[in-house]
Amino acid sequence: QKEVEQNSGPLSVPEGAIASLNCTYSDRGSQSFFWYRQYSGKSPELIMSIYSNGDKEDGRFTAQLNKASQYVSLLIRDSQPSDSATYLCAGASGNTPLVFGKGTRLSVIA
């Protein structure tokens, strides 16, 4: 059974702080990982993808992957109220469908 685990939150951070979102996965065959942001009533929007060990940075977002520990994280620097949303971690291997975690609700407080 392929599983992706996330803390459901809510995670509350003050505006301007770093938000740290974490995810673990059970399938060692998973090759690529994705972080999606989902606003209430909207479909998921891709924030970051990562498939190599280490860090990947894009603007205020940094994704980290540690395959040995089966751990994925997303850091959001200088958090803004507009970052308040549910963040979904997902994994896949090859062209297989995404397996999603339950999502972490982030609240950035002004």
Place this chain on the structure above:
Amino acid sequence: SAVISQKPSRDICQRGTSLTIQCQVDSQVTMMFWYRQQPGQSLTLIATANQGSEATYESGFVIDKFPISRPNLTFSTLTVSNLSPEDSSIYLCSVGTGLEYGYTFGSGTRLTVV
């Protein structure tokens, strides 16, 4: 990355009826995926739709309840049959467009069964 047009965006249906959801992709893709998102929950895979073959259903989802068509490489439909209030959810289609661009989602169909 691919662009998906999904419709309807929402519908309210009577129990016992069916709803068919359509997804049109702006490029040819081998596999399309259908997900369900129940209120307050994450996304659960219903099935994988391959062109030219039967869809592959996940545990707990059956073809009689969720028939899928995939007539070509840019289009798919999901029908939710014999509706009950428990089917009230958001239904999303998705395609994979490579490691860098990830998986793209349609805008979703919000179904309410009364």
